[in-house]
Amino acid sequence: MKDHFKALPFFVFLLCCPLLIFAQNIKPYISARVDTSKTEVKAIYQLYTNYLNSRPDSSYANPYWNKNDYYPALLENQIPIDRSASLMFGTYFKGFMKYYEPLILQIDSLNNNLYQVKTIFKSNKAEADSTGTSISYITNLYVQRDENGNFKLENTINERTRNWETIHYKFITYIIHPNCKFNEKEAENAIKFCEEIAKKFGLQIKPFKYYILPNVDELGRIYNFDYWTYYIGGQTNLPLREIFTTYSNTNYPHELVHMMFPLQENPPPNIISEGLATWLGGPKYGVSFEQALKETSKTLKTYENPTFEAIVNNKIRNKFDSNLQYVTGAILCKMAFEKKGKEAIWTLYHSDKKDLDKNIENIFGKPINEIHEDILTYILKE
Numbered sequence: 532m533k534d535h536f537k538a539l540p541f542f543v544f545l546l547c548c549p550l551l552i553f554a555q556n557i558k559p560y561i562s563a564r565v566d567t568s569k570t571e572v573k574a575i576y577q578l579y580t581n582y583l584n585s586r587p588d589s590s591y592a593n594p595y596w597n598k599n600d601y602y603p604a605l606l607e608n609q610i611p612i613d614r615s616a617s618l619m620f621g622t623y624f625k626g627f628m629k630y631y632e633p634l635i636l637q638i639d640s641l642n643n644n645l646y647q648v649k650t651i652f653k654s655n656k657a658e659a660d661s662t663g664t665s666i667s668y669i670t671n672l673y674v675q676r677d678e679n680g681n682f683k684l685e686n687t688i689n690e691r692t693r694n695w696e697t698i699h700y701k702f703i704t705y706i707i708h709p710n711c712k713f714n715e716k717e718a719e720n721a722i723k724f725c726e727e728i729a730k731k732f733g734l735q736i737k738p739f740k741y742y743i744l745p746n747v748d749e750l751g752r753i754y755n756f757d758y759w760t761y762y763i764g765g766q767t768n769l770p771l772r773e774i775f776t777t778y779s780n781t782n783y784p785h786e787l788v789h790m791m792f793p794l795q796e797n798p799p800p801n802i803i804s805e806g807l808a809t810w811l812g813g814p815k816y817g818v819s820f821e822q823a824l825k826e827t828s829k830t831l832k833t834y835e836n837p838t839f840e841a842i843v844n845n846k847i848r849n850k851f852d853s854n855l856q857y858v859t860g861a862i863l864c865k866m867a868f869e870k871k872g873k874e875a876i877w878t879l880y881h882s883d884k885k886d887l888d889k890n891i892e893n894i895f896g897k898p899i900n901e902i903h904e905d906i907l908t909y910i911l912k913e
């Protein structure tokens with residue numbers, strides 16, 4: 532299960548001349564349904580083509596995009612403007628385009644000043660997934676004219692959620708899909724949980740949004756996808772301070788932990804961020820840390836000589852979840868906390884890939900190999 536956005540490295544670009552950049556080289560194919568003899572369709576086709584050629588993986592005020600989508604996080608170079616970008620290609624758009632061909636399926640008017648561009652990204656054989664499927668994504672971006680009458684692309688989230696019920700509950704703003712129900716008792720538990728975490732680690736609580744969704748496809752839709760291959764239970768987008776759940780639940784401890792800990796310029800390795808969320812909030816909705824630990828202990832016993840590295844590098848893992856890695860990280864956090872309290876947790880959280888092992892050695896006062904062994908022994912004895 533993929534739980535939160537991968538952080539993207541910083542991009543360097545020239546603020547003063549965003550248009551000089553690249554000669555156009557990506558030209559999406561079009562289906563028979565796209566009638567470019569119509570002026571509006573042709574203009575939107577050109578807009579989308581320009582956008583594909585304007586480094587969609589970079590975080591900057593893209594000139595082909597609606598200014599209302601220029602979030603502060605975007606301008607601080609944290610995330611690309613298109614919500615589907617992080618999930619499709621991260622920071623490697625050029626690499627992605629080697630394997631995926633864009634074909635525009637539709638350019639339609641949805642109402643007066645709202646249009647959609649629907650595009651299928653078909654993977655070539657080299658990137659076909661384990662079932663041999665060549666369709667990986669169908670994106671759906673919206674287009675509206677701006678105040679000067681120029682077409683601009685935009686994320687679909689605002690239009691799609693415009694009429695959804697919104698409830699402000701203390702520091703959480705719930706945005707609720709029409710097929711879901713807000714549960715006040717759960718909301719109260721969510722608030723209490725956040726307050727406990729804040730107290731335990733000396734955190735400052737900042738307001739955030741919480742989208743309640745009934746299933747994965749509905750999450751895809753507000754991320755600009757009509758089809759995607761992801762299965763996501765919940766996700767936290769720290770730069771935008773948003774939590775998404777696909778289980779219709781009002782309280783989601785694992786994601787709340789991600790939200791409570793601050794955004795880092797260099798985020799901690801997954802084993803730490805997911806370990807922390809799993810130790811304090813379980814690996815996913817409806818599964819406690821204790822349950823996951825028992826399951827992981829059972830699973831780990833089926834491997835001959837499992838190692839910490841193999842777990843961290845996903846060389847051994849469950850097919851449909853990341854619990855082996857999450858629980859291993861959770862035990863590391865738990866043992867560190869028992870050894871040196873919240874200071875140890877902050878040391879881990881402020882670590883990056885390079886200094887993590889050294890910092891762990893400092894917390895436990897012994898060589899990293901021994902600590903790794905202690906962690907696996909802890910799990911196996913359950």
Ligand SMILES: [Zn+2]
Pocket residue numbers: 534535785789804805808
């Ligand atoms: Zn997570």
